[in-house]
Amino acid sequence: MEGKYQRRRFSRQPEPGDLLKRIREFTRALVEDLCNGRSPAISIDRFSNYCMNSDSTCCCSSDLPKGREILTCQRENHVHRMDVLLRVLLIVQKLLQENKHGSKRDIYYMHPAAFSEQSVVDRAINDICILLQCSRHNLNVVSVGNGYASELMLVMGWLRFSESEKKFGCINRPSTAYSIPVHVEEVKGIQTVKKHDLDVVSVAQYIIVVEKESVFQRLANDQFCNKNRCVVITGRGYPDIPTRRFLRLLIDTLHLPAYCLVDCDPYGFDILSTYRFGSMQMAYDAKFLRVPEIKWLGVFPSDSEKYCLPKQCLLPMTAEDKRKIEAMLRRCYLQREVPKWRLELEVMLQRGVKFEIEALSARALSFLSAEYLPSKIQGGIYI
Numbered sequence: 001m002e003g004k005y006q007r008r009r010f011s012r013q014p015e016p017g018d019l020l021k022r023i024r025e026f027t028r029a030l031v032e033d034l035c036n037g038r039s040p041a042i043s044i045d046r047f048s049n050y051c052m053n054s055d056s057t058c059c060c061s062s063d064l065p066k067g068r069e070i071l072t073c074q075r076e077n078h079v080h081r082m083d084v085l086l087r088v089l090l091i092v093q094k095l096l097q098e099n100k101h102g103s104k105r106d107i108y109y110m111h112p113a114a115f116s117e118q119s120v121v122d123r124a125i126n127d128i129c130i131l132l133q134c135s136r137h138n139l140n141v142v143s144v145g146n147g148y149a150s151e152l153m154l155v156m157g158w159l160r161f162s163e164s165e166k167k168f169g170c171i172n173r174p175s176t177a178y179s180i181p182v183h184v185e186e187v188k189g190i191q192t193v194k195k196h197d198l199d200v201v202s203v204a205q206y207i208i209v210v211e212k213e214s215v216f217q218r219l220a221n222d223q224f225c226n227k228n229r230c231v232v233i234t235g236r237g238y239p240d241i242p243t244r245r246f247l248r249l250l251i252d253t254l255h256l257p258a259y260c261l262v263d264c265d266p267y268g269f270d271i272l273s274t275y276r277f278g279s280m281q282m283a284y285d286a287k288f289l290r291v292p293e294i295k296w297l298g299v300f301p302s303d304s305e306k307y308c309l310p311k312q313c314l315l316p317m318t319a320e321d322k323r324k325i326e327a328m329l330r331r332c333y334l335q336r337e338v339p340k341w342r343l344e345l346e347v348m349l350q351r352g353v354k355f356e357i358e359a360l361s362a363r364a365l366s367f368l369s370a371e372y373l374p375s376k377i378q379g380g381i382y383i
């Protein structure tokens, strides 16, 4: 079957009709192989958004596949993967035909004995996206099972938009948190303009992405968005796909600078990298999910001295923290695309301490919102 699925680059997101056609072509080729006595083989491109060769001239910055995997009936574990893939494909076909949405968890429970665990289904969904050259949401598959409101992402600030029939007028109360819809493709009419009798009253000037909900709530309590013309979002830790797609959509629509505020520890840095470069697991879809424009606003390792944080705020790194940083330092994209980030990460490792964004509260409860963030943005102190 090799060669039948030469990967073409599709510049637009496929429609359900396109995908149903691709599913038919895929299964027809499999059936033909079986009818003609050939052992079927499924070729799946492999993608990665970084490698560990920081010195070499790799091609991880391109969206091209970095190799392929061929599933054959000669290997028992491949036979199981093919079985799972075809079962999930059948479910996806039904979702598309009936114009319904299902969660990854729903799919797992349709054949729990055959799938054995959720990660097996997740891998099959990723494989199907690669085979059909689409994103997961094109398959009508969502990550959570609670319908329309994501439990993960919050937004506030000088923004209005609608999703299906629902209107989100964040701009009317800029320091109130709104949950973000799962079906980002239904989001329309994003505006940062407030109109009074057709007069433009104000527009947002930038977007801040914060790692943690606690920091988002601190900014909400301090009325940060009433005092600063901006939009603030949080993915509550590692951002899920709707969060990253929504951020991508905001930046593409509003053309605003975006800044990221994370803890000064290896997890904060990894979350920052996920926003900018995408995750390895979703590398095949990176071009729709990454935000290359995002700047690192803080907190930097050097901030503990610069803002005279008390020693009690600084926590010693564990052996695991250090191992995680050493592994991240080898990621090729850091040296190639953000060498200044890499230098800060090296400083973090050398100092052997970590601290949270909230450590800035040692100066004053509202130090973050009243001084730290405004002075950094106005002074251009980000990398």
Ligand SMILES: [Zn+2]
Pocket: 049, 050, 051, 052, 053, 058, 059, 060, 061, 332, 333
């Ligand atoms: Zn590389």
